[in-house]
Amino acid sequence: MPADHYTYRVTWSPEDGEHVGLCAEFPSLSWLARSPDAALKGIRAMVADTIADMKKNGESVPEPFAEKRxxxxxxxxxxxxxxxxxxxxxxxxxxxxxxxxxxxxxx
Known part of the structure; x- marks a missing residue:
């Protein structure tokens, strides 16, 4: 499953004083960065790495919300x-x- 099919969001984290990148299908993952663009880039890379790791270990990868019926x-x-x-x-x-x-x- 390509990482770009997932649902991403970037928001401000007052606690961390940085932007946080999130992925709805992987709620346990997040990426902090100084800019919104960097937060999005970071969470997308983390999701791609997580998917690759899950596939390597024979784990099932979550289906993107956009592709579910x-x-x-x-x-x-x-x-x-x-x-x-x-x-x-x-x-x-x-x-x-x-x-x-x-x-x-x-x-």
């Missing part, structure tokens, strides 16, 4: 009282419970 469905457990309140709100708004929850998640 998503059904658009997931199940959420909530207390019955909250379920009732949401169902009533959906009925009052004239929408399905699914539509109401989808709109709330999108907001």
């Amino acid at each position: 998503y059904s658009g469905e997931f199940r959420v457990r909530i207390p019955p009282e909250q379920h009732r309140a949401l169902a009533m709100l959906a009925a009052e708004q004239g929408v399905s419970l699914n539509r109401l929850v989808s709109m709330k998640l999108a907001a």
Whole structure:
């Protein structure tokens, strides 16, 4: 799996006083650098090295989020009282419970 297919993010770390490069598919990895560009370059190289090491050791490499297929469905457990309140709100708004929850998640 090419390292450039993964999901990267660079953010500022106030604790470290530097930019930190992160990869969503490898949450235990990070790279600190003085510039955002260097943080991104560092985390990408670290991910590439990690993938090579995992392959060498016969470990399975995480699939990039961009290449996964998503059904658009997931199940959420909530207390019955909250379920009732949401169902009533959906009925009052004239929408399905699914539509109401989808709109709330999108907001």
